[in-house]
Amino acid sequence: xxxxxxxxxxxxxxxxxxxxxxxxxxxxxxxxxxxxxxxxxxxxxxxxxxxxxxxxxxxxxxxxxxxxxxxxxxxxxxxxxxxxxxxxxxxxxxxxxxxxxxxxxxxxxxxxxxxxxxxxxxxxxxxxxxxxxxxxxxxxxxxxxxxxxxxxxxxxxxxxxxxxxxxxxxxxxxxxxxxxxxxxxxxxxxxxxxxxxxxxxxxxxxxxxxxxxxxxxxxxxxxxxxxxxxxxxxxxxxxxxxxxxxxxxxxxxxxxxxxxxxxxxxxxxxxxxxxxxxxxxxxxxxxxxxxxxxxxxxxxxxxxxxxxxx
Amino acid sequence: xxxxxxxxxxxxxxxxxxxxxxxxxxxxxxxxxxxxxxxxxxxxxxxxxxxxxxxxxxxxxxxxxxxxxxxxxxxxxxxxxxxxxxxxxxxxxxxxxxxxxxxxxxxxxxxxxxxxxxxxxxxxxxxxxxxxxxxxxxxxxxxxxxxxxxxxxxxxxxxxxxxxxxxxxxxxxxxxxxxxxxxxxxxxxxxxxxxxxxxxxxxxxxxxxxxxxxxxxxxxxxxxxxxxxxxxxxxxxxxxx
Numbered sequence: 177x178x179x180x181x182x183x184x185x186x187x188x189x190x191x192x193x194x195x196x197x198x199x200x201x202x203x204x205x206x207x208x209x210x211x212x213x214x215x216x217x218x219x220x221x222x223x224x225x226x227x228x229x230x231x232x233x234x235x236x237x238x239x240x241x242x243x244x245x246x247x248x249x250x251x252x253x254x255x256x257x258x259x260x261x262x263x264x265x266x267x268x269x270x271x272x273x274x275x276x277x278x279x280x281x282x283x284x285x286x287x288x289x290x291x292x293x294x295x296x297x298x299x300x301x302x303x304x305x306x307x308x309x310x311x312x313x314x315x316x317x318x319x320x321x322x323x324x325x326x327x328x329x330x331x332x333x334x335x336x337x338x339x340x341x342x343x344x345x346x347x348x349x350x351x352x353x354x355x356x357x358x359x360x361x362x363x364x365x366x367x368x369x370x371x372x373x374x375x376x377x378x379x380x381x382x383x384x385x386x387x388x389x390x391x392x393x394x395x396x397x398x399x400x401x402x403x404x405x406x407x408x409x410x411x412x413x414x415x416x417x418x419x420x421x422x423x424x425x426x427x428x429x430x431x432x433x434x435x436x437x438x439x440x441x442x443x444x445x446x447x448x449x450x451x452x453x454x455x456x457x458x459x460x461x462x463x464x465x466x467x468x469x470x471x472x473x474x475x476x477x478x479x480x481x482x483x484x485x486x
Numbered sequence: 487x488x489x490x491x492x493x494x495x496x497x498x499x500x501x502x503x504x505x506x507x508x509x510x511x512x513x514x515x516x517x518x519x520x521x522x523x524x525x526x527x528x529x530x531x532x533x534x535x536x537x538x539x540x541x542x543x544x545x546x547x548x549x550x551x552x553x554x555x556x557x558x559x560x561x562x563x564x565x566x567x568x569x570x571x572x573x574x575x576x577x578x579x580x581x582x583x584x585x586x587x588x589x590x591x592x593x594x595x596x597x598x599x600x601x602x603x604x605x606x607x608x609x610x611x612x613x614x615x616x617x618x619x620x621x622x623x624x625x626x627x628x629x630x631x632x633x634x635x636x637x638x639x640x641x642x643x644x645x646x647x648x649x650x651x652x653x654x655x656x657x658x659x660x661x662x663x664x665x666x667x668x669x670x671x672x673x674x675x676x677x678x679x680x681x682x683x684x685x686x687x688x689x690x691x692x693x694x695x696x697x698x699x700x701x702x703x704x705x706x707x708x709x710x711x712x713x714x715x716x717x718x719x720x721x722x723x724x725x726x727x
Contacts (some may be wrong), residue, residue, distance in 0.1 A: 354591040354592070357580075357584070357587060357588055357591060358588065358591075358592060360577065360579055360580065361577045361580075361588045363579070364575075364576070364577040364578050364579055364580070365575040365576075365577065367539055367559075367571070367575065368571060368575035368576075368577065368640075369577070369588065370538070370539070370558065370559040370560050370563075371537060371538075371539065371559055371560075371563055371568070371569055371571075371641075372560075372563065372588045372589040372592065372593070372640060372643075372644065373560050373563040373564055373588070373589050373592035373593035373644055374560055374588060374592050375558070375560045375592075376560070377558070429579070
């Protein structure tokens with residue numbers, strides 16, 4: 177896709193995302209749409225490290241959760257507006273990503289993946305024992321009055337839409353720049369990449385930090401979305417499944433994959449939640465993941481490419 | 487001797503196994519240097535230490551007067567040490583031209599060019615390696631000899647002063663060996679110092695001006711190719727006499 181087409185598409189998506197909440201549509205659309213867009217950001221963030229660099233991260237809840245708690249701390253201590261909460265959450269997510277990258281310098285493959293799972297439990301344990309943010313029992317939050325939009329949920333939908341566009345634009349920039357080529361080289365052969373002049377360690381840290389920052393930012397509005405925060409649901413491993421599933425089902429390694437996958441998966445999950453039960457979500461994701469990994473490892477994008485080649 | 491590369495007392499162990507033990511040698515600017523020895527003698531370990539893929543535990547490595555012992559591999563590549571791998575490691579998700587774009591972007595232009603701008607330079611290098619017609623072929627679809635050429639082309643894209651060719655002719659037919667050998671001669675004619683690690687003795691003897699034979703992590707013999715093949719220790723350890 178040419179640069180111009182991409183920016184026109186992004187502008188249209190942004191206008192739609194920010195403008196749609198003004199329309200007299202059922203509130204549930206925005207309630208569900210917010211979650212779908214959250215997974216667009218999460219899957220896009222996951223793709224930067226997992227898809228471009230080949231480092232499979234099972235710890236999205238840790239980054240998402242630290243973003244949520246950073247927002248809560250900023251709100252509770254400074255009464256910070258949402259924009260500041262998002263910026264603080266991105267900073268904390270980025271720092272955690274950098275820390276994870278530094279701690280796992282020499283780990284690759286399954287060992288890296290397992291280490292990222294451990295980060296989730298460490299972060300959850302820390303929050304369970306931190307009374308200021310509610311500890312194990314959680315914390316109720318009172319939403320501040322909303323301006324411009326008719327409801328807080330509609331406003332959060334618009335914010336998440338803007339964040340999705342920003343995340344995708346960043347992911348596309350990385351993919352199409354020399355950074356993306358370096359990350360692909362690192363994924364294909366770390367030793368060969370290093371010998372070709374690629375600073376693999378720096379790039380890995382960069383990918384960890386950017387991915388973590390985006391996930392942290394995605395977590396920031398969640399406490400206000402729910403008016404509540406507690407460790408088990410904030411560090412829920414379903415965020416791993418959603419992020420990874422969205423990227424894999426859409427197609428890893430390309431910026432467009434996570435958009436397609438997250439919208440497909442997120443929408444399906446919402447439909448299943450309403451028509452069957454919320455517990456069926458995980459089953460739906462699980463079955464879809466197995467089907468795509470076995471039958472279409474390059475995801476929906478790969479299927480499209482094959483179809484167009486014919 | 488105008489030493490481009492100075493290796494002094496380099497040692498490397500893997501657990502209880504000593505792969506290199508106090509290896510010292512000096513390679514001159516523009517030299518064609520052969521490194522031979524039986525399997526497990528430490529040849530690849532030595533060049534891994536020189537290229538920075540492995541860290542030597544003792545000794546030092548100087549390149550063009552600068553101590554590079556503690557530098558990571560990518561920094562050594564940027565200073566002019568490039569290598570090919572014994573088992574080709576193409577960036578399999580990329581085309582042939584894109585493989586070359588990686589060192590062009592990271593070593594030559596250091597991120598100052600957009601991806602597409604490296605194509606002309608990549609094509610020129612591929613022409614030199616007789617691989618230009620494969621520029622847009624995914625690298626995973628290349629034949630063995632093409633993969634070997636791609637390894638050399640990618641190393642050359644980093645504009646090295648020292649090229650380490652690690653068994654670039656392994657598994658190739660006679661005519662393909664000749665083809666790769668001619669490429670290496672041509673690169674050397676352009677002033678590039680070349681270290682050749684090879685088991686094909688005719689190729690090493692024809693190519694090298696000086697040969698070192700390693701055995702069990704130590705240098706057992708050093709000299710002109712004709713002298714090396716006559717050396718009793720080399721014959722015992724490597725040539726099977």
